[in-house]
Amino acid sequence: MGSEVPIVFITGHADVSTSVRAMKAGAVDFLPKPFRDQELLDAVTSALRVDGERRAKDRDLSELRDLANHLTPREIDVLRGVSRGLLNKQIAYEIGVSEITVKMHRSSAGRKLKVRSVVDMLRKIELLKL
Numbered sequence: 001m002g003s004e005v006p007i008v009f010i011t012g013h014a015d016v017s018t019s020v021r022a023m024k025a026g027a028v029d030f031l032p033k034p035f036r037d038q039e040l041l042d043a044v045t046s047a048l049r050v051d052g053e054r055r056a057k058d059r060d061l062s063e064l065r066d067l068a069n070h071l072t073p074r075e076i077d078v079l080r081g082v083s084r085g086l087l088n089k090q091i092a093y094e095i096g097v098s099e100i101t102v103k104m105h106r107s108s109a110g111r112k113l114k115v116r117s118v119v120d121m122l123r124k125i126e127l128l129k130l
Contacts, residue, residue, distance in 0.1 A: 009022045011030070071109055072105075086107065
């Protein structure tokens, strides 16, 4: 269904293969009965923490995609070259512009994506799958 709800399985008939399948399917925890109250509280706390982290990551990616919508096709071409580890002059040769033009597009793309460093730029390019 594509749902991202964190799941804690509780069962009275646990076996290894069932627990493995549940965890591979995305369960946060698997509790066989009987269990202590604290185990359930810990599992729910962990599930909420994992879900909070996932939501924050999804929100960050959504914001990055919104920023990327403002990139021009030429800026995207330059970022693709950056992601391949090319120098500015190599990117310039590949796309048929001057090196100074590549620098301008790279700088503009960095501002639009709110890039703080080269590593940050590469991480954002990877997240955007450019």
